[in-house]
Amino acid sequence: MEKRVLSNGVEIPVIGYGTYKVSEGHDGVQAVTDALKAGYRLIDTAALYGNESEVGSAIEESGIERSELFVTSKVANGDRGYDSTLRAFERSLELLKLDYLDLYLIHWPASEARFPDWKKINAETWRAMEKLLEDGKVRAIGVSNFMPLHLDALTERASVLPMVNQIEYHPGCMQPEVVEWCNQHAVLVEGWSPLGRTRVLENPLLIDLAGKYHKTSAQICLRWAVQNGVVPLPKSVNPERMKTNLDIFDFTISEEDMNLISGMLPTGESGLTPDTINF
Numbered sequence: 575m576e577k578r579v580l581s582n583g584v585e586i587p588v589i590g591y592g593t594y595k596v597s598e599g600h601d602g603v604q605a606v607t608d609a610l611k612a613g614y615r616l617i618d619t620a621a622l623y624g625n626e627s628e629v630g631s632a633i634e635e636s637g638i639e640r641s642e643l644f645v646t647s648k649v650a651n652g653d654r655g656y657d658s659t660l661r662a663f664e665r666s667l668e669l670l671k672l673d674y675l676d677l678y679l680i681h682w683p684a685s686e687a688r689f690p691d692w693k694k695i696n697a698e699t700w701r702a703m704e705k706l707l708e709d710g711k712v713r714a715i716g717v718s719n720f721m722p723l724h725l726d727a728l729t730e731r732a733s734v735l736p737m738v739n740q741i742e743y744h745p746g747c748m749q750p751e752v753v754e755w756c757n758q759h760a761v762l763v764e765g766w767s768p769l770g771r772t773r774v775l776e777n778p779l780l781i782d783l784a785g786k787y788h789k790t791s792a793q794i795c796l797r798w799a800v801q802n803g804v805v806p807l808p809k810s811v812n813p814e815r816m817k818t819n820l821d822i823f824d825f826t827i828s829e830e831d832m833n834l835i836s837g838m839l840p841t842g843e844s845g846l847t848p849d850t851i852n853f
Contacts, residue, residue: 575587575588575589575613575615576588576823578762578803578805580714580737580738580762581735581737581760581761581762582714582737584676584713584714584737586616586644586676586677586714586738586762586805587614587615587616587644587805588800588805589614589616589796589800589805589806589807589808589819589820589822590614590615590616590617590618590644590646590764590805590806590807591606591609591614591616591617591618591807591808591809591816592618592766592807592808592809593605593606593617593618593619593620593623593625593629593809594620594623594766594809595623595809596623596625596628596809596811597625597628598624598625598627598628599628601811602625602628602629602632603628603631603632603635604632605628605632605811606628606629606632606633607632607635607636608811608813608816609632609816610632610633610636610638611636611813612813612816612817612820613817613820614816614820615638615642615643615644616643616644616646616805616807617629617633617643617644617645617646618646618740618764618766618807619645619646619647619648619670620647620648620650620679620681621647621648621649621650621653621662621665621666621681622648622650622651622681622853626647626666626669626670627669627670629645629670630669630670630671630672631671633645633670633671633672634671640672640673643676644676644677645670645672645675645676645677646675646676646677646678646679647666647670647675647677647678647679648678648679648680648681648718649662649663649666649678649679649680649681649699650662650681651681651682651684651851651853654680654684654695654696654698654699655695655698655699655702656698656699656701656702656705657702659698659699659702659703660702660705660706663675663678663702663706663711663712666678667711674710674711674712674713675711675712675713676712676713676714677712677713677714677715677716677737677738678703678706678712678714678715678716679715679716679717679718679738679740680696680699680700680703680716680717680718680720681718681719682718682719682848682851683696683717683719683720683721683724683728683848684696684699685724685848685849686723686849687848687849688849692724692727693727693731696724696727696728697727697728697731697732700717700728700731700732703715704732704733704734707734714737714738715734715736715737715738716736716737716738716739716740716761716762717736717738717739717740718739718740718741718766719740719741719742719846719847719848720736720739720741720752720848721751721752721848722751722752722755724848725739725755725756725759725761729759735759735760735761736761737761737762738761738762738763738764739752739756739761739762739763739764740763740764740765740766740807741753741763741764741765741766742765742766742767742843742844742846743763743764743765743766743767743768743799743804743806744765744767744768744769744770744774744795744799744842745770745774745777745780745795745798745835745836745838745841745842746770746773746774746777746838746839746840746841746842746843747767747770747840747841747842747843748836753804757803762803762805763803763804763805764804764805764806764807765799765804765805765806765807766807767842767844768795768796768799768804768806768807768808769792769795769796769808770795770841770842770843771841771842771844772842773841773842774791774795774841774842775791775792775795776791777791777838777841779834779835779838780794780795780835783827783831783834783835786831787825787827788825789822789825790818792808792815792818792819793818793819793821793822794827794835796808796819796822797822797825797826797827798827798832798835798836800822801826801827801832802832802836
């Protein structure tokens, strides 16, 4: 699989498997197992998802060499802060049954709307991330859902810039200001919910382009993200759809069609922002 290179030289696959809402128990293990069999090597989870143990079991049972995998998890909002982030990381590592993570992210920034000392909270959380990186417990560190406001404040105190910012990204939700900030600072953008909601996949433009390129509208969304330099993280529990979502490397969307997709009106957004989340 093609890879991109993070600012510290670590390679990351250009597409990954997102595990948000992948269930606990046997079904969760089976979903990640199917994803690994389909060919995914980047697996994205989080403490918040409640399925790190299932992800770990699937990886353990897969027989795939650890060096071939790129495993990401995220510190939950309730564990922000220096000491609590370090403790949360150790819990995640234990649940995942791993010796190290490839990428660890701050799941959401503490926001000005909810925390008077939001800058300090984010800075202390980030200091713990830098410690994990320095100690070799993670290969790369980053953030998720950080807007330019939060990124600017973080970099004022950071010794190491984030290597990744994972944001909602799909046709109809491009977040150009965030992406521009990341591009200017060599921060790789990952896209959660890269297929948006049903309204995105049923968009007439995407359906027309799917016919033109003999692909599905989901494949058009994912290929568009990859060509924009974004690492999409599609989620599915259907083995055939998992394979289809990976089958995006045998065609190229023209510049004209890329521009048409990028010009879509706001569509299928989750509505989640650092100021509105309550978890």
